[in-house]
Amino acid sequence: MSNIKAGIIGTGGISVHHTNGYKRVPGVEVVACCDIDEAKVKAYAEKHNIPRWYTDCREMMEKEELDVVSVTTWNSAHKDCTITALRGGAHVLCEKPMAMNAAEAEEMLAVSKETGKLLQVGFVRxxxxxxxxxxxxxxxxxxxxxxxxxxxxxxxxxxxxxxxxxxxxxxxxxxxxxxxxxxxxxxxxxxxxxxxxxxxxxxxxxxxxxxxxxxxxxxxxxxxxxxxxxxxxxxxxxxxxxxxxxxxxxxxxxxxxxxxxxxxxxxxxxxxxxxxxxxxxxxxxxxxxxxxxxxxxFDFVQIFNAEMKGFIDTVRGEQPCKAPAEDGVExxxxxxxxxxxxxxxxxxxxx
Ligand SMILES: NC(=O)c1ccc[n+]([C@@H]2O[C@H](COP(=O)([O-])OP(=O)(O)OC[C@H]3O[C@@H](n4cnc5c(N)ncnc54)[C@H](O)[C@@H]3O)[C@@H](O)[C@H]2O)c1
Known part of the structure; x- marks a missing residue:
């Protein structure tokens, strides 16, 4: 996979480090973003030069052909957004905490196994x-x-x-x-x-x-x-x-x-x-x-850039996943x- 298309679900504070991190990795472009807050996602897309924006992640996954997705919503939406992105064919990097509880995390891990898509947890440290x-x-x-x-x-x-x-x-x-x-x-x-x-x-x-x-x-x-x-x-x-x-x-x-x-x-x-x-x-x-x-x-910006690069390297098959979903469940x-x-x-x- 040479050119990787990335999407962001949840365009709040931490998502900026995901967007900027992706942009620093050669061959990766952020092509779509999504937030339930329309004004917010529109402004975000404009500010970060992201060509398309959505207010529903199911629609984004249907209309886009995304290779990777970052889930950077509040915690209660991690499970549904991650499962939607995995089922939509993308590898997912989901922010910490992986979910609201272990039962939700196990459900997410099961879908990652079923779809054969990578699910990495945002254990940035x-x-x-x-x-x-x-x-x-x-x-x-x-x-x-x-x-x-x-x-x-x-x-x-x-x-x-x-x-x-x-x-x-x-x-x-x-x-x-x-x-x-x-x-x-x-x-x-x-x-x-x-x-x-x-x-x-x-x-x-x-x-x-x-x-x-x-x-x-x-x-x-x-x-x-x-x-x-x-x-x-x-x-x-x-x-x-x-x-x-x-x-x-x-x-x-x-x-x-x-x-x-x-x-x-x-x-x-x-x-x-x-x-x-x-x-x-x-x-x-x-x-x-x-x-x-x-x-x-540790330096906040350095660790996010390293995390995003590591995620893409894993997607490209160049290194094992450093923060697998199994560890998120534990x-x-x-x-x-x-x-x-x-x-x-x-x-x-x-x-
Ligand atoms: N790794 C870290 O060091 C670090 C630091 C801060 C936050 N986080 C994590 O990142 C996540 C987001 O935190 P934040 O500070 O950016 O919060 P935030 O409130 O700034 O952003 C969250 C965004 O998610 C959006 N959202 C909620 N449900 C959605 C859905 N179903 N679809 C699309 N968008 C949806 C909200 O509208 C909001 O814009 C949290 O899980 C938090 O724990 C991690």
Missing amino acids: RFGSDVEAFNDFRDAGMLGDIYYAKATYLRRSGCPGGWFGDKEYSGGGPLIDLGVHVIDLVRYLAGCPKPVSAYGATYNNLGKDRASGSEQAWSSLDDTGYKYNIEDFATALIRFDNGLTLSVEASFNLNVKRDTGNVSIYGTKGGVNMSPFEIYTDMGGRFVNVSPAQNVD LMKILDAVYESARTGHEALIK
């Missing part, structure tokens, strides 16, 4: 240069066996607003929106072990007023018409079948001094801090902090289990 550096150190044996990880993604006052706060559209709060990135990153770095259980708690103590009233608020939630009914903080301990345990914390609203996002991984020979990237290990009888001389910290099982445990107060088993 897998494409960072920090991940490449981590793999080099791990493969050189500097970490030993990895058995514990800590993943933190905390915002003091950072609900993006609108549908992100409304469970009907988002499926949940910071756990499904932010936690998903760092939980997947840990799982990926640890070699994708199978999750076996989760023990979690969620809170909504600060809520909507905090999100809209703070100086550092990401956006006002007052003028959207959406409900605010998600957790604003989640914490969990997740166990994997290789013995790894992961402690995770994610917030939109929390009385934390400043916003932080980090993953730390601990092995029998060394530990890694991802942001900023540092390795702690024993050398010459001393405990040392080793950091690559070259900056490998992640949704973890998130479901954390929410279930938070509801029941007991550990939830994952099958």
Whole structure:
């Protein structure tokens, strides 16, 4: 496949990184876009020089001959839009979280298998240069066996607003929106072990007023018409079948001094801090902090460009898929289990 025709479903904030990412890959052109908001999709098509626009993705898939489609809608539309695009003959890159829950994700995976079309999940952190550096150190044996990880993604006052706060559209709060990135990153770095259980708690103590009233608020939630009914903080301990345990914390609203996002991984020979990237290990009888001389910290634009290029390379048969739908399903099982445990107060088993 030399010339690849791409389409976008959902022309909001993150879709711009998909559109720009496609345009940077030689032999790929973005020929159509779709959004249920007509004014928005029209303006988007004009701004990004996309020849055709639609307000219904079924119509787009019928009229266009698309090789690849990005699904960048709000979470509750991921399943239907992805299935429509797969059945319409396209390979799909669906943003994270893959779906609202594991049952939806499994349905999407089944259609990908049935149609023989690739379904990649938007686990963009897998494409960072920090991940490449981590793999080099791990493969050189500097970490030993990895058995514990800590993943933190905390915002003091950072609900993006609108549908992100409304469970009907988002499926949940910071756990499904932010936690998903760092939980997947840990799982990926640890070699994708199978999750076996989760023990979690969620809170909504600060809520909507905090999100809209703070100086550092990401956006006002007052003028959207959406409900605010998600957790604003989640914490969990997740166990994997290789013995790894992961402690995770994610917030939109929390009385934390400043916003932080980090993953730390601990092995029998060394530990890694991802942001900023540092390795702690024993050398010459001393405990040392080793950091690559070259900056490998993740960069938002770089990882999206790498993700889009990786997706196209996989479609062209040039590399295996780095973020397959199977991993999206495993992640949704973890998130479901954390929410279930938070509801029941007991550990939830994952099958
Ligand atoms: N990978 C990342 O780092 C990252 C960052 C931000 C957002 N995201 C994910 O990307 C997705 C979109 O987030 P966003 O911030 O761009 O949201 P957004 O609100 O800016 O855009 C979503 C768009 O989807 C459209 N839409 C909803 N249902 C549709 C349907 N059935 N058909 C066509 N269009 C439809 C909406 O009208 C809206 O324009 C979410 O799943 C979010 O979790 C990922």
